[in-house]
Amino acid sequence: MSEPNLTQTDPEIATLIGREVQRQHEKLRLIPSENYASKAVMEATGSVLSNKYSEGYAGKRYYEGQQVVDEVETLAIKRLKSLFGVDHANVQPYSGSPANLAVYFAFCQPGDAVVGMALPSGGHLTHGWNVSITGGYFNAHQYGVRQEDELVDFDQVAKLAREHRPRLIWCGATAYPRIIDYDRFAEIAQDVGAVLVADIAHIAGLVAAGVHPSPVGKAEVITSTTHKSLRGPRGGMIMCDRKHRKKVDKAVFPGLQGGPHNGTTAAIAVAAHEASQPAFKHYGSAIVENARALAEALCGHGLRLVTGGTDNHLILADLTPKGVPGKVAAQALDRAGIVCNYNSIPFDPRKPFDPSGIRLGTPALTSRGMGADEMKHVGRWIAAVVEAPDDDRLQGRVAGEVRDLCASFPAPGVPASSTA
Numbered sequence: 001m002s003e004p005n006l007t008q009t010d011p012e013i014a015t016l017i018g019r020e021v022q023r024q025h026e027k028l029r030l031i032p033s034e035n036y037a038s039k040a041v042m043e044a045t046g047s048v049l050s051n052k053y054s055e056g057y058a059g060k061r062y063y064e065g066q067q068v069v070d071e072v073e074t075l076a077i078k079r080l081k082s083l084f085g086v087d088h089a090n091v092q093p094y095s096g097s098p099a100n101l102a103v104y105f106a107f108c109q110p111g112d113a114v115v116g117m118a119l120p121s122g123g124h125l126t127h128g129w130n131v132s133i134t135g136g137y138f139n140a141h142q143y144g145v146r147q148e149d150e151l152v153d154f155d156q157v158a159k160l161a162r163e164h165r166p167r168l169i170w171c172g173a174t175a176y177p178r179i180i181d182y183d184r185f186a187e188i189a190q191d192v193g194a195v196l197v198a199d200i201a202h203i204a205g206l207v208a209a210g211v212h213p214s215p216v217g218k219a220e221v222i223t224s225t226t227h228k229s230l231r232g233p234r235g236g237m238i239m240c241d242r243k244h245r246k247k248v249d250k251a252v253f254p255g256l257q258g259g260p261h262n263g264t265t266a267a268i269a270v271a272a273h274e275a276s277q278p279a280f281k282h283y284g285s286a287i288v289e290n291a292r293a294l295a296e297a298l299c300g301h302g303l304r305l306v307t308g309g310t311d312n313h314l315i316l317a318d319l320t321p322k323g324v325p326g327k328v329a330a331q332a333l334d335r336a337g338i339v340c341n342y343n344s345i346p347f348d349p350r351k352p353f354d355p356s357g358i359r360l361g362t363p364a365l366t367s368r369g370m371g372a373d374e375m376k377h378v379g380r381w382i383a384a385v386v387e388a389p390d391d392d393r394l395q396g397r398v399a400g401e402v403r404d405l406c407a408s409f410p411a412p413g414v415p416a417s418s419t420a
């Protein structure tokens with residue numbers, strides 16, 4: 001008798017996954033940190049490699065049977081080194097937060113000073129925000145953006161660096177729609193002898209495609225997730241200068257983690273291969289063009305965008321002038337088939353769980369092959385729903401139009417839906 005499949009073994013979970021398949025087919029996924037990984041990436045992720053334990057690194061493991069895994073991990077590292085032009089890559093971090101924590105462990109003692117971007121200005125929790133372990137165990141000083149133009153306040157970065165002489169300066173963001181100026185950050189870090197760490201989680205795909213400046217040669221350490229604009233599996237990585245290799249590897253294992261997730265490692269290798277193809281350059285450009293087109297459409301419909309627009313994959317809309325809280329808008333949009341997240345804006349007078357903004361991004365829509373024409377429709381739908389978040393009939397009508405649009409743009413990596 002053949003082995004039972006998921007539907008036979010656990011129909012409840014199989015049904016839930018089926019519903020998620022349908023959701024991913026028929027909704028517009030505009031959360032900027034989400035994407036559709038390719039079928040090849042999904043296959044590698046769910047492969048037999050995840051049955052294997054491999055604590056250690058290639059050639060130096062604590063378990064036997066690494067004939068295949070050693071080659072897989074070596075290939076992933078080689079491909080990332082070539083894709084980003086770095087000396088070293090560690091592909092074992094389970095995701096972005098563990099990657100960042102490993103960097104603290106490699107370079108800092110508890111209580112050491114660090115400088116990072118504040119969460120409400122667009123930074124990540126792990127860049128030293130107070131509710132994160134990174135804000136609790138280290139002496140974290142946070143910079144923000146300038147009130148007048150909502151761009152990184154480099155005077156504040158320099159002042160904090162001079163005052164506190166941090167071990168690490170973090171740059172990179174999760175809700176910042178403009179180019180990160182790595183030269184300015186590197187200058188400040190050099191002046192005070194700090195290690196500059198660039199967290200490129202959101203923009204890794206844009207960097208790989210050459211449509212956002214690369215931090216290589218400016219930041220000694222670069223961290224990232226692998227599943228956002230890079231279109232890899234859910235995972236993390238750390239890239240660094242040769243001189244930091246040992247420290248970084250030791251911090252990840254045995255410092256912070258046990259066995260790497262080998263299916264993920266293989267899928268990172270696949271994603272790095274895909275990102276090295278000429279088509280990925282077009283993909284990266286299209287993400288940015290789509291974000292610009294969506295930003296223009298939203299501005300045209302009277303929405304206020306933080307910094308006035310975008311240079312990357314991400315848009316932060318301040319809904320204060322519309323008198324609609326971000327959460328109310330995000331929930332109404334979800335009912336209309338448009339999925340985004342509510343988000344704080346710089347100097348937000350509202351609380352993080354009920355902030356003034358929504359955050360939108362174009363990587364997933366671009367993976368479906370949508371372009372500037374589609375962004376105009378999306379912008380119109382978003383503006384209409386935000387104007388009337390209680391209008392159920394409008395949301396139902398938009399959800400239908402969204403479903404029709406999605407039907408013409410198949411979602412990569414998502415199996416055919418039985419109902420879509």
Ligand code: DSN
Pocket residue numbers: 033096124174
């Ligand atoms: N949670 C991610 C994001 O949505 O930006 C960052 O880790």
